Each structure stands twice: as structure tokens, then as C-alpha cells.
Amino acid sequence: GQNIDQPTEMTATEGAIVQINCTYQTSGFNGLFWYQQHAGEAPTFLSYNVLDGLEEKGRFSSFLSRSKGYSYLLLKELQMKDSASYLCAVRDGPGTYKYIFGTGTRLKVLA
Amino acid sequence: DADVTQTPRNRITKTGKRIMLECSQTKGHDRMYWYRQDPGLGLRLIYYSFDVKDINKGEISDGYSVSRQAQAKFSLSLESAIPNQTALYFCATNETATQRLHEQYFGPGTRLTVT
Numbered sequence: 001g002q003n004i005d006q007p008t009e010m011t012a013t014e015g016a017i018v019q020i021n022c023t024y025q026t027s028g029f030n031g032l033f034w035y036q037q038h039a040g041e042a043p044t045f046l047s048y049n050v051l052d053g054l055e056e057k058g059r060f061s062s063f064l065s066r067s068k069g070y071s072y073l074l075l076k077e078l079q080m081k082d083s084a085s086y087l088c089a090v091r092d093g094p095g096t097y098k099y100i101f102g103t104g105t106r107l108k109v110l111a
Numbered sequence: 112d113a114d115v116t117q118t119p120r121n122r123i124t125k126t127g128k129r130i131m132l133e134c135s136q137t138k139g140h141d142r143m144y145w146y147r148q149d150p151g152l153g154l155r156l157i158y159y160s161f162d163v164k165d166i167n168k169g170e171i172s173d174g175y176s177v178s179r180q181a182q183a184k185f186s187l188s189l190e191s192a193i194p195n196q197t198a199l200y201f202c203a204t205n206e207t208a209t210q211r212l213h214e215q216y217f218g219p220g221t222r223l224t225v226t
Contacts, residue, residue, distance in 0.1 A: 008151075033214060042201060042217035043154070087154065097142060097161070097205065097213060098169075103153035 002026050004102035006088050011108045012078055020073045020086050020105045028093025034062055034073045035087040037104065043087055047073065075107075083109045114138045117202050117218040124192050125226055132187045132221050134202030142205050143185040144215065145169075145177060147198040154201065160185055161207070192225040199223075 004024045012018040024032070031050040035043035049055055049064035049071060061074040073086055085104040092098045115136045124130050134143065145157040146169075156169030158177040166177060174196060178186045189196055202218040 042219050044217070045214040048214060091213070098156065098159065099215065101154040103151060
């Protein structure tokens with residue numbers, strides 16, 4: 001079966017660092033994506049991993065371990081505007097370009 | 112102007128009515144998708160299309176149908192709406208070109224309420 005797990009909610013303080021974990025079990029794997037979604041708005045692309053290791057993009061980094069079926073999104077120097085849901089998505093198999101989404105992690109950043 | 116647009120943005124309809132949600136994109140992408148989002152359930156794929164002649168069912172296609180009228184347009188229909196189809200619906204696009212990330216671009220969403 002297809003399963004992606006993320007924590008439902010997390011809370012952190014402005015200026016801090018937060019790590020949002022994602023574990024997955026899918027029949028195929030061709031990349032893992034992280035999206036940010038503010039309440040009532042469309043998801044927007046944050047990061048992509050297809051090989052093991054860390055990808056850094058400004059205040060955001062994403063890590064992947066394919067053997068463990070595990071990824072995390074690291075947000076540094078948290079700002080109030082980072083309060084949003086963060087969606088982990090796995091692209092299923094080569095060439096199909098179907099995406100399986102987790103339920104999302106709602107992050108609250110407190111002053 | 113937005114690259115992916117959806118109409119209507121909000122719709123309230125009654126049980127048993129037929130309703131169509133429309134999606135248009137100016138990104139020139141060949142692949143288009145329809146998702147619904149429910150609290151606690153995340154985004155679930157309804158239908159997807161890899162080009163005008165290719166339509167595929169997603170994980171929750173029952174009660175829905177789609178039409179790919181052109182590369183830029185992908186419509187979702189609810190033939191006979193029921194209350195548990197109340198949700199936030201998103202259209203998304205991406206491209207097939209190699210050496211690209213193939214990230215999806217989402218429309219602003221349609222909030223549908225079936226009473």
C-alpha cells in the first residue's frame with residue numbers, strides 16, 4: 001500500500017529551528033517533494049530530493065534517506081510568516097508522475 | 112496574471128445537482144491533475160491527464176468525471192453532487208520535459224459546499 005506519515009502539528013518560537021519529519025512506504029519512488037500551504041491557499045513548491053542527502057535552499061533544507069524511507073524539512077531562523085502547513089509528497093515510480101501526499105504538518109510559529 | 116486559474120472560487124450547491132469546476136493554465140504544461148483536500152486527509156488525487164488524449168483515474172474517482180478540452184483546460188464534473196463531496200478542490204499542472212524537477216503548480220482552489 002501507499003502510506004506517508006507526518007506529525008499533525010508542531011509549535012516553535014520565532015528565530016528557532018524546526019525539523020518536520022516524513023516517513024513513507026510506497027510501491028515506487030521517483031522523488032520526494034515538500035510543499036508549503038498557508039491556510040486557504042494553494043500549496044507552493046519548497047524542495048525536492050531524489051538522491052540521498054541534504055539539499056539546502058536559503059532558510060530551508062530537506063534531507064532524504066531512501067533506504068529508511070525517511071525525509072525531513074529543516075526550517076531555520078523561523079519567522080511568523082512560516083506558520084503554515086507543510087506537505088510531504090512522493091512521486092510514484094518512473095514516468096508516471098503521480099504524487100502521493102501526506103496529510104501535512106501544521107506549524108505554528110510563536111512570537 | 113496567475114499561471115493556473117480555477118473557476119468558480121466558491122460554490123454552494125444542492126444535493127443531486129450537476130456541477131462543473133474549470134481549470135485553465137498558461138504555463139504550457141502537458142500534465143494536469145485534480146485533487147480534493149479534506150481536513151485531516153490531505154490532498155487526494157481524483158483524475159489526471161498527461162495530454163489531451165490521455166485521461167486516468169486517481170484514487171478517488173467515483174462520482175467524478177473529467178474533460179480535457181485542450182492542452183490548457185481540464186474540467187472536473189460532479190454528475191450528481193452529494194454532501195460528502197464538500198471539500199476544497201485543487202487543479203495542478205506540471206511538465207514532462209526531462210531534466211526538470213516536475214514540481215506541480217497549483218491553482219488557487221475551489222471551495223465547494225454541497226447541502
